[in-house]
Amino acid sequence: MSTITLTDGLVKQIKTLREKDGNPRLNLRITVDSGGCQGFEYKFELTETVNADDETFEKDGIAVIIDDISLPYMRGCTIDYVSDLIGAYFKIDNPNAKSACGCGTSFAV
Numbered sequence: 001m002s003t004i005t006l007t008d009g010l011v012k013q014i015k016t017l018r019e020k021d022g023n024p025r026l027n028l029r030i031t032v033d034s035g036g037c038q039g040f041e042y043k044f045e046l047t048e049t050v051n052a053d054d055e056t057f058e059k060d061g062i063a064v065i066i067d068d069i070s071l072p073y074m075r076g077c078t079i080d081y082v083s084d085l086i087g088a089y090f091k092i093d094n095p096n097a098k099s100a101c102g103c104g105t106s107f108a109v
Contacts, residue, residue: 004066005078006059010090013081014062017046027056027063028090030079032070040073044090 010028018026029045050056053068066074078093 003076004057004064004074006057006062006064007078007080008060009081010064010079011060011062013090018062021046023048027065028079029054029065029067030070030074030090030092031067032073042090042092 014026014028018024025048026046027048027050029047029049031043031045032040033043034040047065050063050065051067054065055068055071056063056065058064064079073096074092074094076095080091080093082089082091
């Protein structure tokens with residue numbers, strides 16, 4: 001099993017989104033797709049669906065779902081939710097990324 005760290009800020013935001021949507025079963029799916037200025041980009045989706053090839057990482061009643069193709073690119077990541085001058089967004093600190101764009105949405109390995 002790969003280590004993925006979920007922060008308290010992420011847990012709080014997912015719980016807030018669940019309340020707003022009225023669906024306590026929603027969790028965060030993260031996929032890595034080709035694209036962005038660095039070669040790969042993260043995609044985020046709220047979902048109830050967990051597929052057979054997915055791995056889930058849980059903390060305090062929420063889960064982050066990552067498919068088996070994306071998982072090797074995300075081993076050792078810390079997933080957070082931050083609010084700063086740029087805005088509010090999901091932030092991934094990825095030790096596998098050799099470089100990343102300034103806004104943090106795409107990366108290279």
